[in-house]
Amino acid sequence: MVDEIWQELAKAKYMLWEHASSKRSWELQSLKYVIPACETALREKHFLDDSQPEGFLDEAGISHMKQLEVLRQVFRKAGEADIPCEVPDYLCCKITLDIFCDPVITPSGVTYERAVILDHLQKVGKFDPITREPLDQSQLVPNLAIKEAVQAYLDKHGWAYKLD
Structure with missing residues (x-):
């Protein structure tokens, strides 16, 4: 939802x-x-x-x-400012490559979109998809710094709200 x-x-x-x-x-x-x-x-x-x-x-x-x-x-x-360009990589999920909405960070330091990493943990296995280290849902922490950076970027580049 x-x-x-x-x-x-x-x-x-x-x-x-x-x-x-x-x-x-x-x-x-x-x-x-x-x-x-x-x-x-x-x-x-x-x-x-x-x-x-x-x-x-x-x-x-x-x-x-x-x-x-x-x-x-x-x-x-x-x-x-009104010309679309590529969104910086650090503002995008490593799995979906979409701009973050609800970023969470793993103990290994990789940031993912919460819904995507939870789906991965449930369907694929309890490990970090990039580092392959064991990962549990309880270890995910909201990445507030990235969330603020995304919001600042979206405030300045409204075209980035467009979803494909």
Whole structure:
């Protein structure tokens, strides 16, 4: 039942992210038309006049070239948060390769999704699937650090809520 609740919650969170992402995308697209105008204004304002030899810049010119690059980087970074990429391995179960919902750690230090490792212990045998060391359900401890890391990652990357 916990898994079903998690799936419904993940769907809802993904839909919220998708709506917010679409809105941000529209806003970013409308601002992209402003970039060339800003670049042109910065160039016109801060490039050297005809008295300086062509191709040479003073400190103010160099400073404003850096501002142009920072402007470009801001728009690039603004769009990056909404681009799905791979979830880091340390946030995923070693068996299912899915992002953790309820991570537990074994005495050997390996973290698994609780439901998956319990299923393994019941159906396959009472041993750690990676280290092959004996393992009992009572030895599993919630991995709160990974749970917090997953939540922080999901807060920043809402697309990761999407379940395949």
